[in-house]
Amino acid sequence: MTRTQQQDERFGVLIGLGAYLMWGLLPLYWPLLRPADAFEILGHRIIWSLVFVLLLVQLTHSWPAIKSTIKNFKLTLLVLIASVLVASNWGIYIWAVNDNHVVETSLGYFINPLVTVLLGVVFFGEKLRRMQKLAVVIASIAVLILTYDYGRLPWIALGLTATFGIYGALKKKINLPAIAGLFMETVVLIPLTTGYLYWLALQSQAIIFQDRTLLIFAIISGPLTALPLLFFGAATTRIPLTWIGVMQYVAPTIQFIIGVWVFNEELGIVRLIGFLVVWTALFIFTLDAWRSNQARQNAL
Numbered sequence: 001m002t003r004t005q006q007q008d009e010r011f012g013v014l015i016g017l018g019a020y021l022m023w024g025l026l027p028l029y030w031p032l033l034r035p036a037d038a039f040e041i042l043g044h045r046i047i048w049s050l051v052f053v054l055l056l057v058q059l060t061h062s063w064p065a066i067k068s069t070i071k072n073f074k075l076t077l078l079v080l081i082a083s084v085l086v087a088s089n090w091g092i093y094i095w096a097v098n099d100n101h102v103v104e105t106s107l108g109y110f111i112n113p114l115v116t117v118l119l120g121v122v123f124f125g126e127k128l129r130r131m132q133k134l135a136v137v138i139a140s141i142a143v144l145i146l147t148y149d150y151g152r153l154p155w156i157a158l159g160l161t162a163t164f165g166i167y168g169a170l171k172k173k174i175n176l177p178a179i180a181g182l183f184m185e186t187v188v189l190i191p192l193t194t195g196y197l198y199w200l201a202l203q204s205q206a207i208i209f210q211d212r213t214l215l216i217f218a219i220i221s222g223p224l225t226a227l228p229l230l231f232f233g234a235a236t237t238r239i240p241l242t243w244i245g246v247m248q249y250v251a252p253t254i255q256f257i258i259g260v261w262v263f264n265e266e267l268g269i270v271r272l273i274g275f276l277v278v279w280t281a282l283f284i285f286t287l288d289a290w291r292s293n294q295a296r297q298n299a300l
Helices: 003-028 038-060 063-070 073-098 102-124 130-150 155-174 178-187 190-202 212-236 241-247 250-262 269-299
Strands: none
Touching (some): 003 073, 003 102, 003 212, 003 241, 003 250, 038 073, 038 178, 038 190, 063 073, 063 178, 073 102, 073 155, 073 178, 102 130, 102 155, 130 269, 155 212, 178 212
């Protein structure tokens, strides 16, 4: 590995960690937009993200990358799928946070690193080592324990990890510059978003537009949404998916702490056992990733 590649990887790790730190703190923000419902908040999140990213596109002269992608039907289709996935992820997350399910959202992002590794195997032919297989099996046991505790499948957690895990894999496959990629993902959602918000206005249910403070918070949600996604998109093109998988549980750790100690969500003994099993799987996964990285560095 050349010195330039090492510097590129180091930068990828830093911006990846920055993305997960910002995501971890987001549960403190969405309640500020109550009493607007999750879909109205999602609509504003998409619109103001696009406004912010459009400014970045102009400043960074990213139009050539966007135009070349539009000419490629396969890439455009993949971008469309990615946009649907990320919008679904945002919607589930906003609803869950504002409906007092922050702990379950953290579960989704705790499981996500293991799903990311599996997607690396499926999409990119990355090999699953023995310890990684063990971590996946243990995490599956944790899901069964938590299903028993909830009395249902933890669909919020599974929905979040599925949408974001596949989104991350698609980002790596599309391999667009971060700003151009996020611009295209948000712009294809605009027709549906503006249509929905217009319908809300006709029904006199557009709460955010009627409250100046809520509108300011909604506008700020644009850069708060775009920046970590830009960081994440840039990181996925610089470092292996396995590394992304390791750092992904920075965000759910912060979310878990917020859910339990800030929002006082219930954490019974069975649920705690389920999380302990997840953390065991993550410990095994992280230890294996660290050993693999050490071996790789020693071989250089």
